[in-house]
Amino acid sequence: MEPNKPKKIIPTKTPIPEQDPKIRRTNFEEVALGYSPEQAVLEASRCLQCKKPSCVAGCPVGVPIPRFVKAVCDGEFARAIGIIKEANLLPAVCGRVCPQENQCEKLCTLAKKFEPVGIGRLERFAADWERRQGDGRLPDIAPATGRKVAVVGSGPSGLTCAYDLAKQGHSVTIYEALHEAGGVLVYGIPEFRLPKAIVAREIGLLKRMGVNVVTNAVIGKLITVDELVQEFDACYIGTGAGLPRFMHIPGENLNGVYSANEFLTRINLMRAYRFPEYDTPVKRGGRVVVVGGGNVAMDSARTALRLGAETVTMVYRRSLAELPARKEEVHHAQEEGIVFELCTNPVRILEDGDGHAGSIECVRMDLCELDESGRKRPKPVPGSEFAIPADVVIIAVGTGANPLIAQSTKGLSVTGHKYIIAEEETGKTSMPGVYAGGDIVTGAATVISAMGAGRKAAKAIHEHVMNSPAKGE
Ligand code: FAD
Numbered sequence: 001m002e003p004n005k006p007k008k009i010i011p012t013k014t015p016i017p018e019q020d021p022k023i024r025r026t027n028f029e030e031v032a033l034g035y036s037p038e039q040a041v042l043e044a045s046r047c048l049q050c051k052k053p054s055c056v057a058g059c060p061v062g063v064p065i066p067r068f069v070k071a072v073c074d075g076e077f078a079r080a081i082g083i084i085k086e087a088n089l090l091p092a093v094c095g096r097v098c099p100q101e102n103q104c105e106k107l108c109t110l111a112k113k114f115e116p117v118g119i120g121r122l123e124r125f126a127a128d129w130e131r132r133q134g135d136g137r138l139p140d141i142a143p144a145t146g147r148k149v150a151v152v153g154s155g156p157s158g159l160t161c162a163y164d165l166a167k168q169g170h171s172v173t174i175y176e177a178l179h180e181a182g183g184v185l186v187y188g189i190p191e192f193r194l195p196k197a198i199v200a201r202e203i204g205l206l207k208r209m210g211v212n213v214v215t216n217a218v219i220g221k222l223i224t225v226d227e228l229v230q231e232f233d234a235c236y237i238g239t240g241a242g243l244p245r246f247m248h249i250p251g252e253n254l255n256g257v258y259s260a261n262e263f264l265t266r267i268n269l270m271r272a273y274r275f276p277e278y279d280t281p282v283k284r285g286g287r288v289v290v291v292g293g294g295n296v297a298m299d300s301a302r303t304a305l306r307l308g309a310e311t312v313t314m315v316y317r318r319s320l321a322e323l324p325a326r327k328e329e330v331h332h333a334q335e336e337g338i339v340f341e342l343c344t345n346p347v348r349i350l351e352d353g354d355g356h357a358g359s360i361e362c363v364r365m366d367l368c369e370l371d372e373s374g375r376k377r378p379k380p381v382p383g384s385e386f387a388i389p390a391d392v393v394i395i396a397v398g399t400g401a402n403p404l405i406a407q408s409t410k411g412l413s414v415t416g417h418k419y420i421i422a423e424e425e426t427g428k429t430s431m432p433g434v435y436a437g438g439d440i441v442t443g444a445a446t447v448i449s450a451m452g453a454g455r456k457a458a459k460a461i462h463e464h465v466m467n468s469p470a471k472g473e
Contacts, residue, residue, distance in 0.1 A: 011114040014043040016121050021335040025305050028191045028273045031332055032096075037075070040125040044073035047117045050109050055119060058107040060452030061160070063087045065104055065119055072122050078133075080126040085139060088123075089163040089205070090156060090451065092131065092198045093185060095124025098448050099326050131201065138208055142169035147465040150175060150232040152219045152405070155183020157238035157438025157450035159206060164458030166209045170465065173232075174206075175217040180269060183240055185447070187269040188261070188296065190303050193329075196268070220408040225434065233465040234433045236457050237420060238450070241439035243400045247291070251349025252395070256283055256357035260292070260300045260396035267303055286391030288312045289360050291346055297396035298325040301338050304392065312338050313388055317345040317365050317378045343367065345378065347385060349393055359387040399444050419443060427457030433468075435461055 017033040018024075024031055035043065047069040055065045064083055071080035084091045100106075100120040108116035130136055147170045151158045154176040162172045180186050182199045207213060219225060219239075228235045244259030246252055263282070271278035288304040290297050293316035305312045314333075316323060319342050323330055334340070343365045352358030364384035367376035403418040413421045413430035420429055420436040427435035437453025439445055 009110070009114060010042075010046050013046075013115045013118040013121070014039050016118070021332075021337070024192065025302075025336040028306055030195060031192050034128050035121055035125045037077070037129070040072050040077075040122060041075055043118050044069045044122055046110065047073065048109055054107040054109065055104040055117075058104040059087075060103070060448045061087045061455055063091075063104075063123070068126065069117065069119070069122055072126060077126055077129045080122075081130040082137070084123060084126055087455075088451070089160055090202050090447075091123050092127035093156070093194060093202065094448055094451075095120050095122075095127055096194050096198075097189060097326075099446060101327055103448065131198070136201070136205060138205070139167055141167055141209060144171070145169045145466065146470045147171065147233045148173070148231070148471065149461060149465065150228040150235045151238065152225070152228070152235065153177075153183060153238040153240060153438070153440070154181035154203070154213065154215075155238055155240050155438060155450060156185060156447045157240075157454040158183070158236065159203065160451040160454035161236045161238060161435075161437070161458045161461070162211050162454075163206060163209070164455055165461060166206065166211050168458075168462050170233075170462070171210070171212075173212040173214060175219050175223070175228075176213065176215045177218040177239075178269065179215050181213050181215060183238075184242070187265045188299070190264065190268055190299050191273060192302070192306065193299065218404070220404040225405060225409040225412065225431075229431070229433055231471065232433075233468065233471050234435065234461045236427070236454070236461060237405060237429075237434065237436040237440060238438040238454060239402065239405060239440045240450075241399050241401050241419075241444045243402045244395070245398045245400055246395055247346060247397055249346060249348050251351065251357065251360075254349055254351055254357045254393075255355050256391055257349060257393045257395065258283075260290075260296045260394050261399065263300055263394050264296070264303065267307070273303075273307070282307070283392050284308050286310060287389045288392040288394065289388055289390040290314050290394045290396055291360075292316065292396030292398075293318065293323040293325060294396065294398075295325045295329060296399075297394075298329045298333055300394045300396050302329075302333055302336060304394065305336060305338065309392070313341055313390075314338055315341045315344050315346055315360070315362055315388070317343065318375065319343055319367060322375055341388065343378065345380065349390070350387065352391075357390055357393050360390045360393055361385055361387050401440055401443075405440075417443075422457075425456060426460035427453060428460060433464065 068083040105116035270280040272280035288309040365378035371377040401418040406414040422436040435457040438450035
C-alpha cells in the first residue's frame, strides 16, 4: 500500500451466490455455488496484506494466507493454489467445511471493525479453479527413502499424514475399514455441503503420488497394530471418533430411531440420496425430530428435509447463541425451514402402537449458572413436558472412540474412554514407532484440527524413520 494513499476498505464480504432455499431443500446439489473469478479478485482485494499477519496463526495447518490471497488479487490463480498446497492437501474440502469464523477469519485484522476477508471462500475458489483446469499438478516428491509407513484410517488426519510422508519419499499404505476412503468426509458430511467427487479427486491425487489405499481393512481384526509395527517402519493411527452416543432414555430402541451416524452413512456412503439408482433402506418422509445442536445434528436435519420430510424439528437443550454448529449452517437450516425447539430436552420416545416411534416427549429447560465449560447449565422446568409428533428420531448428541484398536493393542496407552494418548506436538504414543492424531486422540473436533495433527505426526515420523534402520522388504 502506498503510504499517502490509504486503501478504501470494503466493509463487507463479497456475497457468495447460493441456491434459492425453496429449491435447494428439495435437492442434494451444493448450497453455495462459489465465486466467479471477478468476485474472487474483488474479495481478495479487501485483504490489507498486513506486515505481521495474524490470520495464519488461526490455521492449524499454517496455510500462507496473505500470499495466496495476494495471488488471487493479482488474478494469478495457478500461483494461488500452488501456495495453498504447500500446506494443505484438501483446500476444496477446507474451503467448504472449516469453521473459519473461529479460526483464520476470527484473527483477520479487518474483523476488528468490519467483516473479515472471506478466506474460506477464496480457498474454495482457488481449489475449484484448479479442478476445472484438469487433473491438478502433483507436488514435488523427494527420492524414495526405502522406508514404509502404515496409516490406519483414511479421514482427513490419515490422508494429510499420508500426503506429507509420500512427499518426503516414503512408501505409504493406508488401511481403511470402510469400502470407500475419506472418513467423515464421505460417510458423514452430506453431498449438498461437500460433493463426494471433490473428496474422490483429492484421494485420487494421493494415489497418483504412489500411496497405496487398502479399503475393507479393519485394523484390530484383519491385521493388528503389532503386526503393522513388525512390517512397517512406523504406523500412524487416525481412526476418528465414530462410535455413536445415545441418551439412554426410554424408547430409543423403537423402529424409526437412528443414530445420526447410521442415518448419514446410509444416505451419504451408501448413496440412499440417489434412490432409485441405489436402493439403500432408510425411512423417508414423515415428521422428523433431530436431537442435538452440532454440525452432525444440522446435517441430519437438512438431509432429512431433502429426503422429503413433512416437518423437521431440531431439539436442543441450550439457546441459539450456544448452538455449536457452524453459524453458516444454522443460517442455511433456518432459511430452509427447519424448526428449532431451543432450551428443550427429550425425556422419552413414545411408540405409535406398532413398534415404531410416534412422538417424542420433551421438557423445557432453564439456563442457570455457568458450568465447567463456561456455558449456562440447562435445568428442566418442572411440569413443562410436551410432545412433538415424530415418525423418525435422529440422535446426534455426540460420538466416542471405537474401542477396537485399544482392546487389540496391549502396549498402547489409552484414556478411560479409549481415546489414544499421544503427544500434542508429535503424535507419539506409548508404543515405539506408533503415532496417533485427529479425533481418536482429541475426541470429536474439526477437519482442520485432524489435518494439523496428521501433519505434525508426519514430521515426527519422518525424523524417526530416517534415524532408524529400514525394515526389510
Ligand atoms: P475420521 O474422519 O472419522 O476418519 C477416521 C477413519 O478411520 C474412518 O474412515 C474410519 O472408517 C476409519 N477407521 C476407524 N477404525 C478403523 C480401524 N480399526 N481400521 C481401519 N480404519 C478404521 N468438522 C469441520 O471442521 N467442519 C464441519 O462442517 C464438520 N461437519 C461434520 C459433520 C458430520 C456429520 C460429522 C460426523 C463430523 C463433522 N465434522 C466437521 C468433524 C470432522 O469431520 C472430524 O473432526 C474429522 O473428520 C476427524 O478426522 P479424523 O481423520 O480424525 O477421523
